[in-house]
Amino acid sequence: MDRLKLMEKAPAKINLALDVLFKRPDHFHEVEMVMTTVDLADRIELSELKDDEIKILSHNRYVPDDSRNLAYQAADLLKKRYDIKQGVAIAIEKNIPVAAGLAGGSSDAAATLRGLNKLWKLGLSMDELAEIGAEIGSDVSFCVYGGTALAKGRGEKITHLPVPPSCWVVLAKPTIGVSTAEVYKRLNLSNVEHPNIRKMVEAIEQNNYEKVCQNVGNVLESVTLSLYPEVKHIKMQMKKFGSDAVLMSGSGPTVFGLIEHDSRMNRVYNGLRGFCDQVYAVRLLGERNYLE
Known part of the structure; x- marks a missing residue:
């Protein structure tokens, strides 16, 4: 039997404006950021596995293939939260530079959340996926939605904005x-x-x-x-x-x-x-x- 596969795009983001207000008691910083996505994207391919495991596949030597990878963490979180007894291979075609300030890893995690929501038929809304994303990293909530937004808190409080002027x-x-x-x-x-x-x-x-x-x-x-x-x-x-x-x-x-x-x-x-x-x-x- 053919195992299900699906693709998700994971676009990079830039900060048009980034402000840090203060250090919070939880040691994170309170931020205000205006972020928008650009047309440079990783491609994430999700494939069902027979064995109950998470596999990260990438040709980029800077992409970790274990629990340090945010896409791995996204899959692991969904598996545990919704008791999924199904394995998945996550192939990451890296086009966004690594460790670049462009939220490549966060966008990969967000694309994994969106994709597994379909693959595993979880029926979660974008808001629910963004809430789960906030547990993985500060930029993941924004990357779930994409687009343009004002982000506050640690980056997880999102107010959507219109598409910015084309350039x-x-x-x-x-x-x-x-x-x-x-x-x-x-x-x-x-x-x-x-x-x-x-x-x-x-x-x-x-x-x-x-x-x-x-x-x-x-x-x-x-x-x-x-x-x-x-x-x-x-x-x-x-x-x-x-x-x-x-x-x-x-x-x-x-x-x-x-x-x-x-x-x-x-x-x-x-x-x-x-x-x-x-x-x-x-x-x-x-x-x-x-x-x-």
Whole structure:
């Protein structure tokens, strides 16, 4: 008998604005972020297994194939919570750079939740899947929905926003990894420039591209730039080549540029390819996932 298989896309996200308000008693940080998905995605293939186990399959040596993998954790959580006596193989085709500040692992986990909801006929709503996702990691709730949103709390309190103005996004990741924990540890909240989250939300609601560009901001950026000169260099070059707005995503090290016109996008993309291996030119997606 043929075993069931299904595919899910797991898009990357960028932070158009990221603010950290304070450290909470549970040691997490209270954040406010405006996030949106871009057209760069991992592909997740889920296949039923005869044996009652979870298998992670990936050709990328940086993707763990055990319980450290967030997609594994998503499958394990659903299996235990709903007493599923059915194995699954999770094949991850990695297109999003690893440890890049683009929520690749969180998006893989979210796609696994959506896919297993269908495969195992659990009948859960998107809100229920997002709630489960919050137990796995801060960005997983957002990635379950996709689209564009204001995220508060640890990142799990989601307010959906309209699709942002259409534009190109050029992403560039230097060949370094950044420790999110280290960046947060070095963050001094009394000595940073806080982005105006309200103005970014307004810009998206008004579909105003110029206003979006004027209000990008990331409170973590100054920490990562001081630790990693490579990130600072990419940011400077992206501005020099003519991006309309430039910002680091998440805790880094990926930097993105927003660009309205094709000709300028090509100039930025080609300029960065001269000294940076991982460069991508993609469109803003900004549209939500829905259950079929």
